[in-house]
Amino acid sequence: MKDGASSHDSQMFDCRVAFADELTHLARENEKIVAVCNDSVGSSNLGAFQKEFPDRLINVGIAEQNMIGVSAGLSNGGFIPFVCAATPFLTGRALEQIKADIAYSGYPVVLCGMSPGLAYGELGPTHHSVEDLPWLRAIAGLTLIVPADPTQTRDAVRWAATANVPVFLRIGRTKVPEVTPRGMPLRVGQADQLRDGSDVTVIATGVMVARALAAAEALAKIGIKARIINMSTVQPIDKETIIRAARETGRIVTVEEAVVRGGLGSAVAEVVVQEHPVPMRLLGVTDFAPTGNVEFLLDYFKLNSDGIVGAAIDLMRR
């Protein structure tokens, strides 16, 4: 594995573990918290939750549209549903329910998309969730959070439980290191600058944050100073941080484990073109993936340190 994000010295985590642990913890403190799932107790890591709170786990079976409607009803009845399902089925299958029953209706349901992006690797494009960011970003009133590591995952779960707004959490399965500096809390709606730089800004989210940090190291070696931003809230997006990056570094690369059309990159570009136009490169998934495991696919789409370095150099040469 050539990518710095996967080097052996840093410990790697499956964010679903931190997610389930934090949710179970919160459920002990607040009896209104319930989990809703679609035959996904195992894949959502809800085994421990089920054991401790068997009556507060509502498994509707393999029926995602119903699952979202049921969650809206539970919210109406005073509960705080955390809906846990594989992201492609949670979002794609039940998109209209998310729009009408959750966002438009204004129910503070927490949609927890498990194993997003290319995490399902060999299972193929039906199971990849790379369209969820654009799909959900198109819906008004939905807060989209993509935690980059276990620390942010725990913070996001905690925040969502009391935020009283519809939320989508993108809970990664692809292993990541901790990228959040100790003591830096997740501030929903605000980006985190993880490294300063003056030549180019890399704005990343989720799995890609660690890879962006690795790219910054590689760029530093050839004299390019890259600023690294973790955009953990994709909606509403942190305009100020984006405008400052455009003004101060003059070049922006975005990188996400999602299609390039309409997700984080587009959200950043919408701000940049209207407020302070600078050259950009948008990295993401460009097509239905071929067969391969997640590491192969991330490399295939150049969603790695090399890909980010290449895009930054390309911008520097303009």
Added chain:
Amino acid sequence: MSDSPMTQPFPFAVVPPQTFAAVPSSQRAQMLALQSREMRKTILQTIAHAGLGHIGGDLSVIDILATLFFAVLRVDPDHPQAPDRDRFILSKGHCAVSLYTVLARAGFIPGAWLADFAKPMSPLSGHPNRNKVPGVESCTGPLGHGLPVGVGCAIAARMSGASWRTFVVLGDGELQEGSNWEAAMAAGHRHLSNLVAVIDRNRLQMGARTEDTNGLEPLADKWRAFGWAVMEVDGHDHEALYQAFTAAPDGKPRCVIANTVKGKGVSFMEDRAEWHHKVPNAGQLEQAIVELSK
């Protein structure tokens, strides 16, 4: 796991579709059972080799696939897109390995492809892709998609005045998806007697038993109420399956509820939820092959 050698060399002997359609019924059952047994071994080896796959559902559905491909479906590996072919859709697309296995054995794809199942750039992904694999009619994987597509195929055949039939194989857990019932209602309404839905009724879904999760019973009554002719058979009895698939149409779409055992044929996998997508280790593979060779 991924570099364990395939113990059986590929490619293996090809058995063309419908090979056992015309033989006497007593022999047919025996011959189909032999095919199923060999294919069970191939499924186990392919999954162990790749390190992933949905083994339990592959083993429960393989007798259904053997019967369809070697005795019922009018399909031609040399002309997989022939306009008048019967249409076959595996709606429970997670059981792709069972489909790839029968397609390889029937001559649609080279047997050697199985050794590369799920490997980088392989045409054989974890779920079947109609644009990469001859014989695959529909890209399935998300549950609850096959029957609506099958209803469309059946309407198309009728509109063209064609005699080809459409077969859709569904999981029982899959029936919890509402889209199936929208399709079932449409097929009943239109009296699509050229459509057959086969339910692999193994009573398990991913995490638990169907009846403990979101119960389906009374299942036959549900299909009848939607305007379908229902037949219940032992899903591991090839002759019973053959009779159900070839029975004369009676003006309605037909639902064949095939009662099966998840993990069928391997003692320690049978009827065990955890073998939905567990991968056998070398020792387990060996034991399974021994059991299937008896």
